[in-house]
Amino acid sequence: MRASTFEPSPDSAVEAQPLTAEVDERKFVVALARGLELLRAFRPGDTLLGNRDFVARTGLPKATVNRLAYTLTVLGYLRLDETLGKYALDAGVLSLGFGLLSGTDTLELARPHMRALAREVGAAVSLGCRDGLDMIYLETIRSETALTLGLAPGSRLSMLTSSMGRAYLAVIGEGEREALLAELQAGVGEHAAQARAARAEIAAFAREGCCFSFRDWHDDVNAVAVPFRDPRDGRWLVLSCSGPASSMGEAVFRERIGPRLRALARRLDQAR
Known part of the structure; x- marks a missing residue:
């Protein structure tokens, strides 16, 4: 071994x-x-x-x-x-993707709640998981009433700069987290600020119960993410909510969206 x-x-x-x-x-x-x-x-x-x-x-x-x-x-x-x-x-690749999505009961459970939250806060709500050194979107629900950002299922995010990646790193075991951070930091080279920002968010997770990304992943994207256990197999999934930084500032995500996203993650986690 x-x-x-x-x-x-x-x-x-x-x-x-x-x-x-x-x-x-x-x-x-x-x-x-x-x-x-x-x-x-x-x-x-x-x-x-x-x-x-x-x-x-x-x-x-x-x-x-x-x-x-x-x-x-x-x-x-x-x-x-x-x-x-x-x-x-x-x-052939598409058929594998459909097999994953159709076999994920958590998606069916989460979709109506994600849709309701997206409508309530006027932002995009996504569900994702880890894939190698990235996070990958399984689903995204966009607000119907406001111009919102939101990547399609299958899109990948940086684990260092995205709120989703930071939330995943915050909740896994320390040994696994440090190994992943070492791999990730080796890939960012001179962009050491990304690693420092990610570590700061990870450290704040115990207090906040979520992780934020304010213009870190994209110049005009703010986001918050919360991890929870998949009710089916116990793996870590992550809910995130994102919107344009130009119209949705940090306070909106900390005071309004963050608490609602944490409540949704708890409901999904307790569905086990």
Whole structure:
């Protein structure tokens, strides 16, 4: 049994992805992990990626990328645009996403409450979870009465700069948190202020019961987030509420939205 971080074999420079449990090397399939890293290389807004993009984003050797991309294309997870020589995600990935969403009873439980809160406060209310070093949106409900921000399901957020990521970091075990923060800080390089702001919010969680992000993730986005246990399997999920910083200041999130979001998280947690 080895430590809880995937360390690739010497012939691969694929970025290490922290795992939540110890890895049994006898059962861990490195080739499968590499294939999934290729699919994770797609980011919000990406439609086509070439082999050079895959190499740059995963650190995998070009020959490995070629084989993985071919295999994923044959299996229906990637689609090759032969004219451009680049790949797009195909229907196989979509079917996996629908499988996740349809199997998440918590979404069905949370949606009406999220919709009511979005309508009440005039902001976007989202539900997300951790995915590697990011947070990923499972659902977003936008206010029907006001211009609000809100990313679509599947969108990824920085764990350091988003309120959702900070709330997740605040609630997990200290050892896992420090390992994740080390990985995250290695990736931000000169932007050490991001790490300091994240640590300050994490430290304040015990007092506030939530984490904030005021213009940290985006220049015109303020947000608050609260973690809770998934009633189905006990994993940590995070509720967040976000809105334009130009019209929804810090006081709105601290005094009005934060308490309502905490109350909603408690209701969902007690649904177990």
